[in-house]
Amino acid sequence: MLNFxxxxxxxxxxxxxxxxxxxxxxxxxxxxxxxxxxxxxxxxIGSFSMRANFFLKSFTSKKLIESKKIAITFDDGPHPELTYTILDILDRYNTKATFFCIGNKVEQHPEILKEIAKRGHCIGNHSYSHSVNISFSSKSKWLEEIHKTDAILKKIIGKAPLYFRPPFGVTTPNLANALKETRHTVIGWNNRSFDTVIKNKNLVLKRIINQISIGDIILFHDTQPNTPYILEHLLLHLKQHKIEAITINDLLNEN
Ligand SMILES: [Zn+2]
Known part of the structure; x- marks a missing residue:
């Protein structure tokens, strides 16, 4: 495979x-x-494609032989209203998911992070600032972003996250070098909902369902007003097709 x-x-x-x-x-x-x-x-091109593993190795899906499972992930939260709505929907379908949280938002809503952990979901690090120019950070700035968020999460839920998802899915040599030190497992996705871009919720749902396959990692944002609707209908579809949605942690350990 060609890499950097x-x-x-x-x-x-x-x-x-x-x-x-x-x-x-x-x-x-x-x-x-x-x-x-x-x-x-x-x-x-390589910096925008996590699936290319151009600068660093990341998990964007899992090839499963025995089980019909996928992982649903939510980025950019916690959100003061939508994250609770999403947690309630996940509970109704007895489903566990993964939330990649932004450090500064967790500082504003520590009680939501506690609730995510209490309900048995997996939590990952999604940087502290998620600033628009974060991809241009030096190695030391990346280390600051990652360590700061790890410390905030650890203080609230008692353990630092094992997983990191790069903001915007962009990877660079500086980020790769920082992650070599922090030793997080990097998680991408192979089924992007485009819930931040496409405003027609039925179109978003149709896109996800049309391209869904076993072992997928689906990307949502728990900051988008359409996400609860799309999630509920997706979970209904998965139930009808006997596909189980599990956490990233469980997906990585699944066969
Ligand atoms: Zn993000």
Whole structure:
């Protein structure tokens, strides 16, 4: 599989070959721009695709042989109203999910985090600030974001999370280096609801159901007003098809 290291290595070799050619056979030096632009293009694509495992290894789904299970995840909370509504829906369908929480929101609503944990759901780290430019952070800034959120979560629920989900699903070499130190397991998704983008809730539901397969990790946001409706109808669909939704922790240990 091509990753950042192999692409950089191939690019470097290509540049050396072009340099040698331009000295010995009068190739144009301008040809060097070609591998550089290609490297830049692939690196940008790679940083936006967690499934490519370009900078770091992440789990975006699980191949299951024996069981009909998937994992539902919620990002960007806790939210003062919607998270409770979502917790109640999950309870009604006797379903456990995973919540990737933002540190500064947890500081504002520690009681919601306690409730998520009390109801048996899995909790992951989704950075402290989730700022729009967080993907450009240095390694030390990433460490600060991750450690700060771990400490807040640990203070409230008694244990630091094992899992981290990068904001916006964007990965970079600095984040990869930070995660090597913090040793979190990185969780992505392979079934994105687009609940933050598509405002037609039935369309969102249809998209998820059409592409659902066993072992999926589905991405929702417990900050979107349409999410409770979509979740309830998805859980109904799963029940009809005898598919169980479990936490990320359980999915990783499932066969
Ligand atoms: Zn997010």
């Amino acid at each position: 290291k192999s692409i950089s290595y191939i690019t470097l070799l290509t540049i050396i070959a072009i340099a040698v050619c331009s000295i010995s056979k009068n190739c144009s030096w301008l040809l060097i721009l070609l591998p550089i632009f290609l490297w830049l293009f692939i690196t940008i």
